[in-house]
Amino acid sequence: MARTEKAKAIVEVPQDRFQALRQRLQNQRDEILNMYKQDLRAGQESADDGTEDIVDRANNAYNRELMFSLSDTERNTLLQIENALRRMDDGTYGRCSNCGQSIALPRLEALPWARFCVDCQELAEKGLLELEAS
Numbered sequence: 001m002a003r004t005e006k007a008k009a010i011v012e013v014p015q016d017r018f019q020a021l022r023q024r025l026q027n028q029r030d031e032i033l034n035m036y037k038q039d040l041r042a043g044q045e046s047a048d049d050g051t052e053d054i055v056d057r058a059n060n061a062y063n064r065e066l067m068f069s070l071s072d073t074e075r076n077t078l079l080q081i082e083n084a085l086r087r088m089d090d091g092t093y094g095r096c097s098n099c100g101q102s103i104a105l106p107r108l109e110a111l112p113w114a115r116f117c118v119d120c121q122e123l124a125e126k127g128l129l130e131l132e133a134s
Contacts, residue, residue, distance in 0.1 A: 077113075
């Protein structure tokens with residue numbers, strides 16, 4: 001994509017806010033990756049060693065399962081963050097992935113990985129918007 005097209009695509013987001021949003025996304029990505037690494041280590045350390053009674057083993061299994069289910073949510077958020085960073089690089093950040101209209105700056109500041117404007121997000125939540133795999 002040409003340089004002028006990139007500038008045109010993000011014109012609604014002032015450059016200082018754009019950089020702040022990029023930094024926030026990168027920080028959140030790093031935080032999620034660090035939590036994942038800690039969860040992975042904790043899961044490996046809490047392996048059943050055969051010396052615990054059945055209640056302790058059940059407790060450990062439940063805790064591992066809880067950590068992995070939380071990781072699913074974190075993984076989904078991480079994918080959304082990576083997608084937003086890719087849109088920043090492509091010059092399409094700040095535009096709705098469905099209708100192409102600008103996403104309001106307050107929405108981006110609240111949810112920097114938002115890919116839809118408010119109207120299209122409502123359609124997506126009602127199942128009225130065909131979502132492509134991201």
